[in-house]
Structure formats: structure tokens, C-alpha cells
Amino acid sequence: MRYIDEIDIKGKTLFIRVDFNVPLDHYRNITDDTRIRAVLPTINHCLEASAKVIVASHLGRPEGKPVEDYSMAPVARRLAYRLHKKVTLAPDCVGPAVDRLKKGMKRGDVLLLENLRFHGEEEKNDPEFARELMKGIDIYVDDAFAVAHRPHASVEAVTHFAPICVAGFLMRDEVHYFHKCLEDPARPLAALIGGAKISSKLTALINLLKHVDKLIVGGAMATTFLKAMGYDVGKSLVDDKLLKVAQDLMATALKKKVKFYLPVDCVVADRMDKRAETKITPVQEVPPDWIIADIGPATVTLFGEALQNAKTIVWNGPMGAFEYDAFSRGTMAMVHKVAESYALTIVGGGDTDVALHKAGEFQKFSYVSTGGGAFLELLEGKKLPGVTALENWAKRNRNAL
Numbered sequence: 001m002r003y004i005d006e007i008d009i010k011g012k013t014l015f016i017r018v019d020f021n022v023p024l025d026h027y028r029n030i031t032d033d034t035r036i037r038a039v040l041p042t043i044n045h046c047l048e049a050s051a052k053v054i055v056a057s058h059l060g061r062p063e064g065k066p067v068e069d070y071s072m073a074p075v076a077r078r079l080a081y082r083l084h085k086k087v088t089l090a091p092d093c094v095g096p097a098v099d100r101l102k103k104g105m106k107r108g109d110v111l112l113l114e115n116l117r118f119h120g121e122e123e124k125n126d127p128e129f130a131r132e133l134m135k136g137i138d139i140y141v142d143d144a145f146a147v148a149h150r151p152h153a154s155v156e157a158v159t160h161f162a163p164i165c166v167a168g169f170l171m172r173d174e175v176h177y178f179h180k181c182l183e184d185p186a187r188p189l190a191a192l193i194g195g196a197k198i199s200s201k202l203t204a205l206i207n208l209l210k211h212v213d214k215l216i217v218g219g220a221m222a223t224t225f226l227k228a229m230g231y232d233v234g235k236s237l238v239d240d241k242l243l244k245v246a247q248d249l250m251a252t253a254l255k256k257k258v259k260f261y262l263p264v265d266c267v268v269a270d271r272m273d274k275r276a277e278t279k280i281t282p283v284q285e286v287p288p289d290w291i292i293a294d295i296g297p298a299t300v301t302l303f304g305e306a307l308q309n310a311k312t313i314v315w316n317g318p319m320g321a322f323e324y325d326a327f328s329r330g331t332m333a334m335v336h337k338v339a340e341s342y343a344l345t346i347v348g349g350g351d352t353d354v355a356l357h358k359a360g361e362f363q364k365f366s367y368v369s370t371g372g373g374a375f376l377e378l379l380e381g382k383k384l385p386g387v388t389a390l391e392n393w394a395k396r397n398r399n400a401l
């Protein structure tokens with residue numbers, strides 16, 4: 001893969017694919033702009049070289065047609081604010097009006113294209129659409145790690161039409177840190193995995209067993225393992241079809257000498273509600289009609305001890321239903337434990353970064369991925385189409401740069 005700082009971009013027209021799929025509230029205010037701030041180094045690098053900067057992203061899932069609620073307008077305003085610079089929002093991402101805007105650009109201008117997913121061709125990886133996107137473009141820059149698991153036109157097909165294809169700084173960091181944590185880690189390497197459903201993380205758990213020294217499982221998915229061990233987990237959600245799979249996973253861990261940890265106590269609730277009755281019980285004593293909602297204090301101590309000598313920690317998924325204050329203590333406590341460790345700490349996927357923000361510990365982690373699904377696919381051992389496309393371009397054009 002080639003990178004943006006290896007090439008001459010002075011005065012060139014660049015197309016930067018980013019992932020500005022940011023959370024919005026009911027009034028379409030951006031509630032977290034981490035993904036916008038994460039690509040500022042790449043955009044500023046281009047602006048310092050007086051390049052013409054075209055930025056493109058998807059937002060939400062508008063399913064191939066223009067939907068006002070998914071317009072990039074709020075993103076354009078926030079990007080302008082973060083760059084301290086005027087950002088022009090194009091009315092579309094392809095077509096004659098966009099061509100005119102592209103032609104009229106001066107050095108140092110920033111043009112944000114409208115939502116790529118307003119066109120169904122984006123998700124179909126359509127080559128004609130990709131050709132349109134690359135019209136008048138000198139260099140394609142992929143800095144959209146969070147969507148690198150989608151073989152979409154602006155991620156994959158464009159690499160067959162752009163004269164030069166490179167990765168941006170965010171993409172480089174994401175791939176680099178991931179490599180450091182799973183492929184070439186300082187050991188012991190511990191994975192802390194939580195989240196709701198074991199089914200959505202099964203492949204990741206199986207793959208992690210090939211890499212880690214310790215596997216620590218919390219969150220709602222731990223209940224499937226507890227049930228598989230014969231415990232009564234009350235009314236907790238359990239993937240009953242996966243009990244055998246959970247048993248096999250534990251057996252594999254034992255065989256591979258991977259140290260495997262499960263909660264020893266939990267916070268149980270009589271219902272999932274902020275007014276619920278709650279108490280702390282050992283996992284052996286979950287009352288029949290209650291639900292496991294969080295890991296308990298003894299588990300926090302246990303997991304903390306297990307992490308103590310780790311030199312690398314990778315974390316994905318909360319330890320309980322932390323969107324409820326009453327069930328957030330386990331996740332918050334683990335944020336502090338991991339933040340205080342001397343290990344290289346990498347967090348990614350879903351809501352885990354939200355927990356770090358909530359606990360005020362974001363800065364203490366070595367790396368927090370911007371990827372949800374993309375990070376999970378890396379944990380699963382998959383190649384990301386976005387990364388492969390850049391690598392293949394570099395292979396095809398070995399002598400081009």
C-alpha cells in the first residue's frame with residue numbers, strides 16, 4: 001500500500017474518501033464528531049500543499065435515493081468549523097453541476113460531495129459510477145477505514161479509474177495499530193470482548209483464540225457461556241443454538257492453553273429498565289426471573305488481575321447494558337482498569353469508544369479505532385476490501401510512483 005506522504009500532491013486535484021457517517025440527533029445535530037476530527041491531519045496535509053480537495057462520504061443508509069435527513073449539510077458545517085475554512089457542499093456527488101464545481105475549484109479549496117449512498121450504484125460497486133466519481137481527479141486518497149469492509153464503488157471500484165491511489169494518515173494508523181496488536185504483539189496479549197450477542201462475535205472469538213494469550217469475555221454474550229457451563233442464568237438473553245459452540249470454544253481455549261475468563265458475579269435486574277430492582281449475586285445464584293445486566297465487582301477485580309501483566313490489550317464491546325446508569329459500573333470500571341495498565345491498549349468496534357468518552361479516559365488509550373464493523377472484521381481475521389484495493393493498486397503500479 002502507498003501513502004499520501006510518499007507522493008507529490010502540490011496543486012493536484014485530490015478525492016479523499018472519508019467516513020463521515022457520524023451520529024446525529026433528532027434535529028440533525030452531530031452528537032460526536034470523532035470521525036471528522038480523525039481525518040483532519042490528511043485534509044490539512046493536502047491544504048498545506050495547496051491541493052484542490054474533494055471530500056466524499058456516505059451518511060446513514062438512504063438506500064440509493066436522496067433523503068434530506070441524510071444530507072451531508074450538518075457535516076459540511078462541522079468540517080468548516082474544524083478546518084477554520086470555507087467548505088462548499090455540492091448538490092450531489094456526480095453529474096454536470098458537480099463537474100462545474102470541480103472545474104471551478106482553486107488551489108486550497110475544499111468541496112464536500114453530497115452523500116455517496118444517494119446513488120444505488122455506490123453500494124453495488126458500479127464501475128461507471130466509480131468512473132464518474134474519478135472524473136478530473138489526479139489522486140484518490142482512501143482515509144475511510146470505518147467503511148473499508150464494504151466493497152463499494154467509492155472504496156473499491158474507483159481504484160481501477162484513479163491515476164494514483166494512496167492511503168491517508170488515518171488509514172495508515174488504523175492498519176498499523178491493528179497489526180501491532182494482533183499480528184506482532186508484545187506478549188502477553190489479552191483480548192477483552194463484550195457486547196450483546198455471541199452470534200455476532202463468534203468468528204472473532206474463534207480467530208482471537210489463534211492469537212491471544214488470554215481471552216476475557218463479559219457483556220451479555222457471557223451469559224451464553226455461563227449457561228453452557230450449566231449455570232441458571234434466569235431470564236437473560238441466551239443464544240440457545242450456540243451453547244455447544246460456546247462449549248467448543250472453551251475446550252479449544254483449554255487445548256491451546258489460552259487463559260479463558262468469564263464473570264464470577266453479576267449485577268442482576270428484575271427487568272431492563274432504569275427503575276428496575278437490582279442486586280449483586282455470584283453467577284451461581286442468579287434468581288430465576290431476573291436478568292444479568294452487568295458484570296459484578298468481584299469480576300472487575302478478577303478481570304483487572306488478569307490484565308495486570310498484559311503487554312497488549314485489545315478491547316471490543318461493553319461489559320453490560322451500560323446505556324443504563326445502573327448497569328454501567330462494570331464497563332466504566334474496566335475502562336479505568338485498562339486505562340491504568342502499562343500495556344499497549346487498543347479499542348474498537350461499536351459502542352466501546354462511547355464508554356471511554358463517558359468515563360473521561362479516551363486520551364489514556366494507545367489507540368481508539370474509528371471502525372465499528374471494519375474493526376470487527378479485522379478481529380475476525382478477514383481482509384478488508386478497501387485495504388485490498390489499495391494493495392492491489394500498488395501491486396499493479398509498482399513503478400508508477
Ligand code: 3PG
Binds near residue numbers: 061146147374
Ligand atoms: C459504519 O459506521 O459502520 C460505517 O460507516 C459503515 O456503514 P454501514 O454499516 O452502513 O455500511
Ligand code: MG
Binds near residue numbers: 372373
Ligand atoms: Mg456499520
